[in-house]
Amino acid sequence: MSMANVNTEKDIPLSNVQAQLGAEESYMRMITKRFLKHKLAVLGLIVFCLIILSAVFAPLISPSDPYEISGEFAAAPSGEHMLGTDQVGRDLLSRLIYASRVSLSVGVGAVAIYVVIGTVLGAIAGYFGKWVDMVIMRLTDVFMSFPYLMVILVLVSIMGPDLYNIIIVLGLLGWPAICRIVRGSVLSIKEMDYVKAGVALGYSTPKIVFQHILPNCLAPILVNATFGIAQAIIMEASLSFLGMGVQPPTASWGNMLTEAQSLTVLSSQPWLWVPPGMMILLAVLSINFMGDGLRDAMDPKSLK
Amino acid sequence: MFQYIVRRLLIAIPVLFGVTVFSFFIVNLAPGNPVEMFVNPDTTQADIELKKEALGLNDPIYVQYVRWLGNLVQGDFGYSFSTYEPVLNMVSSRIGPTLLLMGTALFVAYLIAIPIGVLSATKQYSWLDYLSTSVSFLGISIPHFFLGLGFIYIFAVQMHSLPTGGMNTLGSEGGFSDTFKHLIMPAMVLAAGIAGRMVRYVRSSMLDILGQDYLRTARSKGLREFFVINKHGFRNALIPIITVIGIDVSVLIGGAVVTEQIFQWPGLGQLTIQSIGSRDYPTLMAINFLAAIAVLSSNLLADIFYSVADPRIKYD
Numbered sequence: 001m002s003m004a005n006v007n008t009e010k011d012i013p014l015s016n017v018q019a020q021l022g023a024e025e026s027y028m029r030m031i032t033k034r035f036l037k038h039k040l041a042v043l044g045l046i047v048f049c050l051i052i053l054s055a056v057f058a059p060l061i062s063p064s065d066p067y068e069i070s071g072e073f074a075a076a077p078s079g080e081h082m083l084g085t086d087q088v089g090r091d092l093l094s095r096l097i098y099a100s101r102v103s104l105s106v107g108v109g110a111v112a113i114y115v116v117i118g119t120v121l122g123a124i125a126g127y128f129g130k131w132v133d134m135v136i137m138r139l140t141d142v143f144m145s146f147p148y149l150m151v152i153l154v155l156v157s158i159m160g161p162d163l164y165n166i167i168i169v170l171g172l173l174g175w176p177a178i179c180r181i182v183r184g185s186v187l188s189i190k191e192m193d194y195v196k197a198g199v200a201l202g203y204s205t206p207k208i209v210f211q212h213i214l215p216n217c218l219a220p221i222l223v224n225a226t227f228g229i230a231q232a233i234i235m236e237a238s239l240s241f242l243g244m245g246v247q248p249p250t251a252s253w254g255n256m257l258t259e260a261q262s263l264t265v266l267s268s269q270p271w272l273w274v275p276p277g278m279m280i281l282l283a284v285l286s287i288n289f290m291g292d293g294l295r296d297a298m299d300p301k302s303l304k
Numbered sequence: 305m306f307q308y309i310v311r312r313l314l315i316a317i318p319v320l321f322g323v324t325v326f327s328f329f330i331v332n333l334a335p336g337n338p339v340e341m342f343v344n345p346d347t348t349q350a351d352i353e354l355k356k357e358a359l360g361l362n363d364p365i366y367v368q369y370v371r372w373l374g375n376l377v378q379g380d381f382g383y384s385f386s387t388y389e390p391v392l393n394m395v396s397s398r399i400g401p402t403l404l405l406m407g408t409a410l411f412v413a414y415l416i417a418i419p420i421g422v423l424s425a426t427k428q429y430s431w432l433d434y435l436s437t438s439v440s441f442l443g444i445s446i447p448h449f450f451l452g453l454g455f456i457y458i459f460a461v462q463m464h465s466l467p468t469g470g471m472n473t474l475g476s477e478g479g480f481s482d483t484f485k486h487l488i489m490p491a492m493v494l495a496a497g498i499a500g501r502m503v504r505y506v507r508s509s510m511l512d513i514l515g516q517d518y519l520r521t522a523r524s525k526g527l528r529e530f531f532v533i534n535k536h537g538f539r540n541a542l543i544p545i546i547t548v549i550g551i552d553v554s555v556l557i558g559g560a561v562v563t564e565q566i567f568q569w570p571g572l573g574q575l576t577i578q579s580i581g582s583r584d585y586p587t588l589m590a591i592n593f594l595a596a597i598a599v600l601s602s603n604l605l606a607d608i609f610y611s612v613a614d615p616r617i618k619y620d
Contacts, residue, residue, distance in 0.1 A: 040438075040441075138315070138318045138319055138322060139322065141315075141319040141322070141600075141603075142319050142322030142323055142326060144554070144599070144603075145319065145323055145554075145596040145597075145599045145600045145603075146323070146326070146592060146595065146596045146599070147554045147555075147557035147558040147592075147595045147596075147599060148554065148555075148558050149557075149558030149559070149561055149562070150557060150558055150561060150576060150591070150592055150595055151330075151592060153561065153576065153577075153580055154330060154334075154580070154585075154588050154589075154592060155330070157580045157583070157588075158330075158333055158334050158335070158585075230445065234445075234447050237447055237449075238447060238448070238449060238562050241447075241449045241562070242561075242562065242565065242577060244580060254447075254449075257449060257450065257453065260453050261453075261566070263461070263468065266453060266456060266457055266461065267457065267461040270457070273453060277447070277450035277453070277454070280447055280450060281442075281445055281446050281447070281450065284445040284446075284447075285441060285442065285445040288441055288444060288445050289441065292441075
């Protein structure tokens with residue numbers, strides 16, 4: 001997406017650039033104002049920032065090493081271990097904090113990959129139309145026909161379950177929604193006069209697509225990407241829960257719940273599985289609220 | 305409209321072709337091949353080569369694809385790597401339970417979500433709207449496995465009112481009420497996410513309709529509010545909702561994998577996990593292929609139904 005932000009062109013008069021920047025700034029301010037009105041979205045943003053901070057500063061705030069056996073097996077929460085210990089005797093709170101790194105890197109990594117793929121394919125389909133559009137859209141249909149989690153499970157099992165493969169597989173399969181959105185936006189924007197002016201001025205096609213058309217599809221891409229991060233986090237957690245994701249000893253919120261499939265853990269050691277489950281819920285919920293706030297704030301239907 | 309339906313059907317053909325290519329690609333990408341199941345300590349390299357030749361594994365890839373496709377059309381999905389049974393037999397006994405689970409979940413989800421979505425829109429910004437919005441976000445955001453474990457903890461472990469898993473009580477006759485008891489929790493888990501999304505969708509679709517001129521006309525001619533909402537508003541709000549049914553089917557199938565695993569429901573989802581454990585790629589491919597066909601056809605039906613339901617839409 002950074003490609004689209006480059007805006008310092010020599011052939012645009014300075015006053016134009018300033019006017020454009022000014023307009024962009026007030027647009028941003030308006031979006032921010034509208035976003036801040038959405039209380040749940042603001043709450044989501046705060047919680048999400050806290051999760052990011054805890055992931056970044058995990059070594060500083062964790063009470064102990066997440067891989068070190070520091071207590072009894074599956075000890076209940078106590079003064080020494082705030083959330084108790086897991087079945088191998090590692091501190092649960094520390095593992096919970098470190099696991100946020102896994103979830104966030106999957107969420108951001110996978111979405112970054114598929115936003116790029118989806119944007120490029122969607123822009124090509126929308127701009128060139130005709131058979132190019134036909135081929136890309138049918139490819140999108142094919143990808144959308146396979147139930148997401150099922151294909152991911154199969155591909156991850158072929159490639160071998162680890163963090164990087166999960167990010168790659170999620171990234172390679174997630175693009176169809178973005179592709180459709182971008183194609184739709186490009187189709188409507190390419191008929192506008194300023195784009196035709198760009199063509200008449202003899203600008204190259206990539207320049208028209210990336211600098212004149214794509215910046216105007218940023219809003220729906222951003223909204224979709226936000227929800228996408230939440231979905232990717234759920235996917236990673238589900239895969240890890242099923243044992244096909246991040247492998248122990250690396251902590252992931254999903255694989256911390258795997259042991260709760262046994263009835264003894266489920267019924268008599270709730271501290272083992274409730275906190276990681278709550279963390280997934282909290283992270284996903286906060287991102288979804290943010291996405292909802294962004295969508296409302298950027299909805300052109302309600303722009304004055 | 306007829307032309308549109310025909311064109312929509314024609315478009316589905318290349319997609320179907322793509323689905324088969326992708327499925328074939330997955331099986332061929334996967335490690336292991338059908339020869340391995342004939343290998344025993346006495347097998348020589350020459351035997352293996354012979355068997356490979358007999359099975360056509362030395363043919364060019366497109367010849368293999370065409371042969372594979374020909375078998376597929378006749379319902380021959382090959383043999384399982386783990387049980388050596390025909391894949392079709394393994395898969396077909398699992399379809400019933402999965403359809404029962406998904407059908408119940410979809411039905412319950414829509415039954416709950418549609419009225420709540422309509423109410424939420426007609427009473428926008430009331431406490432009811434906020435409550436339904438919060439609960440639906442919770443439904444969308446909670447992972448199936450966490451909700452499932454929570455349900456088992458509450459309803460099976462603490463309250464002892466529902467069985468923890470399976471489809472029938474072991475050793476019992478089974479029967480309708482027994483299966484129904486086993487069905488409640490997994491169906492609720494699957495329904496939660498679908499219902500949450502549906503509430504959001506119905507609400508926004510209904511809000512769009514409520515602002516339309518023809519509703520004002522209906523009101524100004526003195527129609528009772530009940531009819532304005534339910535006859536003029538709701539029926540039009542339902543139209544865009546048709547399009548998400550295809551997406552819901554896809555979400556349901558994915559969700560069924562996790563849910564069936566947690567509740568040991570003997571369906572395709574559980575078979576998926578078992579096949580992954582035993583690296584049984586022919587079975588996995590068959591399940592994926594069937595799932596893709598299900599999604600493809602429900603999308604197709606949704607699109608056709610949409611064009612029938614809304615005569616305002618012009619297709620060029």
